[in-house]
Amino acid sequence: MPVTRGFQRRRPEPDRGRLPPGQYDTGSSWPVLTAEATPHQPAEEWQLGVDGLVEAPHTWTWSELHAFEGSTYFGDIHCVTTWSKFDMTFTGISVDDLLAVARPTSEAAFVMAHSVTGYTTNLPLADVTGGKAWIVWSVDGKPLPRQHGGPVRLLVPHLYFWKSAKWVSRLELMAEDRPGFWEQNGYHDRGDPWLEQRYQGD
């Protein structure tokens, strides 16, 4: 672990209670990171399905989703590319509300989130239940911009942000874990920022 000649800490000592290891505060900017072309997905044509190992597979339209009681996340987000962004407000609904309708079977232990682009990301079911995950359509009181996943993205803020699939269209309940898009491409299966689970083998 060589010290880099001439390199000094330039930023103030970060609040380690808030900034996971290896992360920096990106301040007011919100980088856009996407591997595929940004889709044109009008909200009124958009649908979200929950299927796989559930007792009652269901698909909701944009207006049907808005019939759920709203839910807001206020807090921080962390990207594997090392930026963190503090004090974000996302509004949508809790994933718990969708699962209460679809009713996962006793075998369901993992979720694959699918986007309209074909993007996928895998999560333990326990990471999207118990008030830890949302389907969101607004950020800081405004509609979620297209480049940030609008009209609708998954939000799982306690994990690195590649797990918060943009343009999410389907949650598939599974008995066994299987890797999603970035997970097949070298990223960690779970992605806990506090454990610095960035890449396979971390």
Add this chain to the structure above:
Amino acid sequence: MAPAPLAAWTDGRIIELDHPTPTTVRLRMHVDDRPRHLPGQHYLIRLRAPDDYTAQRSYSLASDSDDPLLEFLVERQPDGEVSEFLADVAEVGDVLELRGPIGRWFVWDTTTPVLCLVGGTGVVPAVAMARTARRLGRPDLVRVAAVGRGPDDLPYARELEKHGAAFAWTRTEADGRPAGAFTRDELEPLLDGVELAFACGSARFASYAEELLLAAGVDAGAIRVERFGPTGG
């Protein structure tokens, strides 16, 4: 089958360093026993302060895997704690921590005919792809369309010109072509026979590139995007 674990951190020594443009630095580094990489992959570069504070960023490789050194081209970002150090402080002989190669999506498989629509320092992965294609004797497989303010602002412009790249200068009129990014009419002939398109550049450039590729008839599933820069709004 699960992917192999990523290589651990290793030490890299700067062997060559120069500044091809006023805002960029080119680093050529030696790593003992490094794994081969595919063009389009990147490495993490990590800096370590005496109090053990670290900062790391990812940078695309410009070098072909047969090159004995790893080559990075880094643009100095305003208040960029890693890029400013690399551009202004780093010297030949310095040892930095490296981890890679990373990325299995934005890579050229060495056999598919591709177009790279790249802007500014987004040329770097296209340079790696073009160098690899030339080594393999198939320069025709990697077509490059590069956007820059002018020839003196675009890193690797001369090398890419020899490769047969098409250029669009946004601030410079050249050979009767008015200043401006590529138009759909200019791009369409470059797509003949191409099966995959790579778009790389700033968030703003990448948005332009992917919209132009879609407008020119490229299937959304055949577009791979790499964005960088401080913000996308």
